[in-house]
Amino acid sequence: MEKKNLDLAIQLRHELHVHPELSYQEVWTKQHLIDFLKSHTSNLDIVDKGKYFYAIYRVGDDRPNIAFRADFDALPIPETIELPWGSQFPGIAHKCGHDGHSATLAGFALEVDQKGADNNIFFLFQHAEETGQGAYEAQEFIDDEKIDEIFGYHNMSGLQEGVVGVIDGTAHCASRGMSIKMIGSPSHASEPENGINPAYTISKVIDSIPQFTSAENNEGLVLCTIIQIDVGSENYGISAHEGTLRMTIRAEKEEELNQLQQNIEGLANKLCEEQGIKVSFTYHDEFPETVNHKESSDKIRGICKEKNLPLFELSKAYRPSEDYGYYLKKTKGAYCFIGNGEQYPALHTYEYDFRDENIEIGVELFKGLAGVK
Secondary structure, eight states: OOHHHHHHHHHHHHHHHHSOOOTTOOHHHHHHHHHHHHHHOSSOEEEEOSSOEEEEEOOOTTSOEEEEEEEOOOBSOOOOSOOTTOOSSTTOBOOSOHHHHHHHHHHHHHHHHHHOBSSEEEEEEEOOTTTTOHHHHHTHHHHHTTOSEEEEEEEEETSOTTOEEEOSEEEEOEEEEEEEEEEOBOOBTTOGGGSBOTHHHHHHHHHHHHHHHOGGGOSSOEEEEEEEEEESOSOTTBOOOEEEEEEEEEESSHHHHHHHHHHHHHHHHHHHHHHTOEEEEEEEEEEOOEEEOHHHHHHHHHHHHHHTOOEEEOSSOBSSOOTTHHHHTTSEEEEEEEEEETTSOOTTSTTOOOOTHHHHHHHHHHHHHHTBO
16 A cells, blocks of 8 residues: 555544544534545545445446445544544544544545556445444445445454454344333332233343243344333332333344344233233344355455465354445445454443554455455
8 A cells, every 4th residue: 555545544544533423423524535535536436425425436337346335433432542633522432443444445545546446446435334224225325336246344353463354154143122112000009909010021021031042042143132121210109000121132143133033022912911011112223134245255365365464264253233234135245354453442442442554454455356456
């Protein structure tokens, strides 16, 4: 990678870090990235889609359309470490490294603009990854531009520093937030038998979870995490009569995630019908499974070998979800990882900051996949 381009990409990363924005609020971030590309490239067409945008380097209609994606939203986590480029917005910081992903893609765009490529290259800058909705909304891009293949990467703590991690099949688990609301009937606290208290029904649903998620009953990883139990109020004269159980359900395979949801819904419906409780279900932050296509994963392996980039074969999917899976349902592609270090602070923690050294690794990997001249 040209040093001037690397320096510009690192500077861009720091500017993005100073000005983090949450999902669906990334107005300045999107415009700053567009302005960066307009200022430093001359052969790219920029397509602004409102919440997200992409840039195009076009060779000809007879060449494959290869896309590369980066996300650009931040997290509601305060900056507590001292950084020259620390967040200037209280309670918000780039604690997942999306600033680095976007800086990598922008640096890669500079290299393609200046050196050319053998294929039509699309640089997709996506909003709202943290909610699972960004890629769901941006997946129209795959059909609109007839994308033949798409690649992306995530920085990853716990993986050896500078190593490219790759896997065939599922790279990230599917997940969704599940909320169960139960409404019984109130009574005086001295006469609980005259009311219907959903607390006991909620506890029975919770007790069933280990059975539904056990390895004996599932082929892959299946998890259910209790997020919140909200039953009753602080009025000590009234028996609890409303309650909500909030969970994140997660699985390596979407079919097993759907089965877990059906099992929990079925039990809750049965118990509530028996007790005369009204029950309803709502779902939030839905992420698909991210399933790599082997042909695309093999291309990553080949470029790593060609460029002497250290490669690590992952043995299992990562538990955290990633909305990139929506793209892989529509076209072939793969999602890989670049290691921060085995002891590096974990993503979504106070101590974390994106590792700038990963930018050049990501750019060189992308250049090889794009056929940069």
